[in-house]
Amino acid sequence: MEFASSENPALANYAPAVRQQLFQFVLQLADTSLVLGHRLSEWCGHGPILEQDLAMANIALDLLGETRSLYQYAAELEGQGRTEDDLAYLRSATEYRNPLLVEQPNGDFADTVVRQFLFDNFHYHFLKQLLTNADERLAAIAEKSLKEATYHLKWSSEWIIRLGDGTEESRQRVEKAIAELWRFSGELTMPTALEKELQAAGLIPDYAEIQAGMAAHAEQVLAEATLAVPQQVFMLTGGKDGRHTEHLGYILTELQYMQRTFPGLTW
Amino acid sequence: MVAPAPPTEAHIWQLLEEVTDPEVPVLSILDLGIVRAVRVEGEQITVTITPTYSGCPAMNTIATDIRLRLLAEGYTKLTINNQLSPAWTTDWMTKAGREKLEAYGIAPPIDGTASGHVLNLFGKETAVRCPLCKSEHTHLVSQFGSTACKALYQCDDCREPFDYFKCHS
Numbered sequence: 313m314e315f316a317s318s319e320n321p322a323l324a325n326y327a328p329a330v331r332q333q334l335f336q337f338v339l340q341l342a343d344t345s346l347v348l349g350h351r352l353s354e355w356c357g358h359g360p361i362l363e364q365d366l367a368m369a370n371i372a373l374d375l376l377g378e379t380r381s382l383y384q385y386a387a388e389l390e391g392q393g394r395t396e397d398d399l400a401y402l403r404s405a406t407e408y409r410n411p412l413l414v415e416q417p418n419g420d421f422a423d424t425v426v427r428q429f430l431f432d433n434f435h436y437h438f439l440k441q442l443l444t445n446a447d448e449r450l451a452a453i454a455e456k457s458l459k460e461a462t463y464h465l466k467w468s469s470e471w472i473i474r475l476g477d478g479t480e481e482s483r484q485r486v487e488k489a490i491a492e493l494w495r496f497s498g499e500l501t502m503p504t505a506l507e508k509e510l511q512a513a514g515l516i517p518d519y520a521e522i523q524a525g526m527a528a529h530a531e532q533v534l535a536e537a538t539l540a541v542p543q544q545v546f547m548l549t550g551g552k553d554g555r556h557t558e559h560l561g562y563i564l565t566e567l568q569y570m571q572r573t574f575p576g577l578t579w
Numbered sequence: 580m581v582a583p584a585p586p587t588e589a590h591i592w593q594l595l596e597e598v599t600d601p602e603v604p605v606l607s608i609l610d611l612g613i614v615r616a617v618r619v620e621g622e623q624i625t626v627t628i629t630p631t632y633s634g635c636p637a638m639n640t641i642a643t644d645i646r647l648r649l650l651a652e653g654y655t656k657l658t659i660n661n662q663l664s665p666a667w668t669t670d671w672m673t674k675a676g677r678e679k680l681e682a683y684g685i686a687p688p689i690d691g692t693a694s695g696h697v698l699n700l701f702g703k704e705t706a707v708r709c710p711l712c713k714s715e716h717t718h719l720v721s722q723f724g725s726t727a728c729k730a731l732y733q734c735d736d737c738r739e740p741f742d743y744f745k746c747h748s
Contacts, residue, residue: 363721363731370723377634381663452664456633459666459747466698467722473700533700 323388330513334447335389336506337516339399340409340552342382346400347560348414348431349375350567352424360421367467368424374460381453401571405560412551413496415560422485425471426493429533432465434500437525441517450516469533476537483539490542498547501526507552586624586654591617595626598648601640602726605683608641612671615662624649627660629667631747632727669747680744681710686732688746707743709734717741 326334352372359365383396413431418424439461442454475486501519503511510516534541550556570577595614600606608614608628616627626645630638642659649657669688677687686707706715714736721731729742 363723366721366725366731367723370727373634373636373727374632375634377630377632381633456630456663456666460633462698463722466700469698469700529698536700 330515331389331391333506333510334515335386336409337510338382338386338389338450342379342386342399343408343410344414345375345379345382346567347408347410347563348427349373349379350563351414351416351418352428354418355424364421371428371464371467374457374464378453378457378460381456385449385453397571401568405556405564406554408551408556408560408564409554410551410560411496411499412548412557413493413500415551415557415563416493416496417559419489419492420485422475422482422489423493425468425475426486426489428464429468429472430493430497430500432461432468433526433529434497434522435461436465437522437529438517440525441522445517446515465529469529472533472539473537476534476539486537487539490539494542495545495548498545499549499551502547502549504552585622586619586652588617588619591619591624591626591649594648594652595645598641598644601637601644603680603683603685605679606676608645610673610676610679612669612673612676613641613667622654623656623658624654625658625660627662629662629665631667635727667747669744672744681708684710684741685729686710686741686743688744690746705746707732709737709739710741711739712737 323331349372352368352375355365355368356372357365359368379400380396383399386399387394387396413427416423416427436458439454439458442450443458445451445454472486475482477483501523503519507516507519511518531541551560592609592614595617596607596609598608600608600611603611611631613628613631614626615629616625618625618627626649628638628641628645638661642661645659646657670690672688680687686709689705689707707717707719708715709717709732712734714734716735717732718735719730720733720740724731724742728744728747730745731740732743733740
């Protein structure tokens with residue numbers, strides 16, 4: 313590591329219990345960016361056309377950068393000497409706190425675009441709220457990542473429109489992807505017990521406003537794509553509490569292989 | 580070895596001018612606008628840099644290069660800080676840096692054209708000047724390019740594809 317770590321002066325002001333809660337929440341955000349970034353990186357060399365292969369690799373890289381900032385902060389909040397690498401490579405699937413959406417398989421390009429659109433729509437509106445967050449470090453990470461997240465949402469929104477209002481085949485595929493993946497979108501703004509406590513303490517943004525922004529954007533994009541917004545979908549949850557679909561275990565097997573096989577390995 | 584003269588901030592800035600971006604080697608890190616502060620206290624030197632993009636893989640290399648350049652002058656008490664806020668913007672790129680970029684074949688960022696936090700779906704594209712034949716008849720091929728900081732364009736007159744250093748503000 314070439315950089316000096318900069319201790320957040322605000323850390324000393326948090327009571328130990330609050331610091332532990334904030335640690336869990338930052339970990340959840342880091343896990344989310346890491347798992348989705350890993351999924352996108354699986355496309356590298358397999359994209360439908362070169363430009364979109366590059367786009368997905370670029371988005372994966374932005375997410376990985378955000379992941380590192382978040383894990384570094386989480387490690388400081390925990391204060392037990394674990395590093396960003398320990399947090400990413402040495403925790404099991406039940407300890408991961410990402411929502412179910414981001415661990416869903418890539419499927420075809422339409423599946424990946426819909427998964428990305430649902431996440432980007434949340435990420436963009438969430439980071440906007442986080443900009444003025446009480447926790448300065450989270451606000452700084454949001455300030456950096458929001459510019460990138462805006463670019464991602466533009467990319468995935470335009471692809472929803474192209475696929476929906478495109479050919480018969482692209483439309484049929486994007487409709488199938490929406491039918492499959494929409495049920496994972498609710499978890500993003502459904503607060504867990506931990507999130508409710510942090511919201512009550514004013515440490516993280518309330519999700520109601522974020523949800524309203526997301527709904528308005530989704531409606532506008534789907535209307536332009538001539539697609540219907542799914543109604544009355546039963547939303548699946550559990551990822552943010554560590555109850556995952558079978559897919560996460562396979563992701564971690566690949567992601568953690570080197571560190572599990574050769575503990576403490578460095579380049 | 581002769582002990583080096585005590586460092587001055589002006590001298591450190593001069594040395595940093597010689598450290599280049601590993602991905603766009605015609606640009607110094609000062610041209611790029613990523614050095615935010617230099618502090619000298621006695622023999623202790625602190626350099627604060629900020630990433631262009633969160634996942635920019637060049638950041639660690641740049642930090643190592645800064646360290647090596649200062650070590651070569653005999654300065655050993657070094658701290659390199661990575662600062663996220665305020666977030667980097669292409670407005671911080673110098674005029675000289677923009678000219679070097681164009682001469683190198685990469686179209687420099689056009690200020691005020693970033694969508695910022697506004698989405699502007701299928702919005703009107705910016706007229707980016709071809710760095711080779713200087714025509715403004717060009718079109719966007721891909722929002723994403725060979726590195727996080729670039730987009731891919733093609734010139735409609737000389738037909739050459741080229742990189743555009745995206746406006747980021």
